[in-house]
Amino acid sequence: MNISYCTFEGCGIGIRYRPSPIISNCVIRGVAHGSAISISCGWGGPSPYVTIINCNIIDNHGFYGIAALGAKVIMRGCIIAHSGGDAIHFRYCDVIMERCRIMNHYDGVYCRGSDVIMHKCTICGTGGWGRNCHGLYAERGSHIEARYCNFFHNWHSVYAADDSVVDAAYNYWGDPNGPKYTDERNPDMRDEVYGNVIYEPWLTEPVLDTAPPYLGIEAVYVRHYIKGRGEVLI
Numbered sequence: 001m002n003i004s005y006c007t008f009e010g011c012g013i014g015i016r017y018r019p020s021p022i023i024s025n026c027v028i029r030g031v032a033h034g035s036a037i038s039i040s041c042g043w044g045g046p047s048p049y050v051t052i053i054n055c056n057i058i059d060n061h062g063f064y065g066i067a068a069l070g071a072k073v074i075m076r077g078c079i080i081a082h083s084g085g086d087a088i089h090f091r092y093c094d095v096i097m098e099r100c101r102i103m104n105h106y107d108g109v110y111c112r113g114s115d116v117i118m119h120k121c122t123i124c125g126t127g128g129w130g131r132n133c134h135g136l137y138a139e140r141g142s143h144i145e146a147r148y149c150n151f152f153h154n155w156h157s158v159y160a161a162d163d164s165v166v167d168a169a170y171n172y173w174g175d176p177n178g179p180k181y182t183d184e185r186n187p188d189m190r191d192e193v194y195g196n197v198i199y200e201p202w203l204t205e206p207v208l209d210t211a212p213p214y215l216g217i218e219a220v221y222v223r224h225y226i227k228g229r230g231e232v233l234i
Contacts, residue, residue, distance in 0.1 A: 012036040012060070020048040023055060031060035036083070039068040049074050058082060064089040065104070075100050087126075090114040097121055099209055108135045108154070111142040111164075118146040120207055127155030138164035138195075146171055148207045151179070152191055160195030167198045176204035 001021040003013065008028040012035055015021055028036040036057045039050050050068070054077045057065045065083040066075075072094045079101045080087040087104035095116040102108040108123040109116070127133035135154035138144050139161040146166065151157035152174030160166045173179040174191045179202070183194045193199050 008036075012038065012062075015039045015050060017041060020051070022051045022053070024051075024053040026055045028055070028057045029059045031062045033062045035062060035064040035067040035089075036060040037066045038064075039066070039071045039073065041069065041071040048072065052076075052078055054078065060084065068093045068095075080104070086110045090116065102126075102135075106133045107137050109137070110134075111136070111138045111144060113140045114138075114142045116142070116144045118144070118149055120148050120209060121146070122150040123157070124150070124153045134159045136166065137161070138166055140164065144168075148203070150174075150206050154191055156194060157191045158193045158195075158197050158199070160197050163196075165196045165198075168193070169198050169201060170203060171199070172203040172206045173199070178202040
């Protein structure tokens with residue numbers, strides 16, 4: 001199942017036990033109930049990867065931007081912003097995230113019993129409006145590796161509860177002096193980490209995304225011109 005170049009207004013996408021679905025270059029917005037993308041693969045059987053590429057999931061006030069249970073998920077080049085609940089909610093999942101930008105008012109990425117690899121992602125603006133939320137929250141034996149990511153303007157950038165472990169070395173924390181290690185949530189002390197979090201060494205400058213955009217042509221006829229338009233943000 002492939003879903004490409006679609007715009008969803010007021011409704012999302014639900015995936016249940018589908019073989020290796022791909023969602024690419026889609027916009028999902030205005031979902032008032034449930035999640036913008038809901039993925040459920042359960043337990044006990046093979047779980048193919050769900051791939052989400054270059055999608056904008058914005059202004060959905062139902063609950064989660066992306067919710068996944070017992071799934072394998074690959075995300076690349078996505079923007080998830082301003083969801084009603086967590087931007088991304090993983091339970092018992094295996095996940096690879098690359099070059100995603102997460103801007104939210106609750107938890108940015110919530111992980112329960114999940115293994116997650118993050119590379120060149122940005123998580124910012126979580127825990128706004130006085131809420132005690134997190135950029136990345138890990139619990140119940142989650143194992144997270146984050147490399148060359150940007151964390152800034154979060155109440156807690158990374159919080160590892162119970163026996164969860166987050167290897168977050170080589171990231172930028174909004175300040176060249178690195179993050180603050182504390183359990184306290186203070187609106188004047190942002191970009192904090194707590195729990196089993198490895199945050200040294202850190203980067204002293206933000207990570208820039210220099211990867212070129214993906215351009216795809218699905219079909220072209222002989223002697224036909226290819227026309228289109230795009231936008232370059234610098």
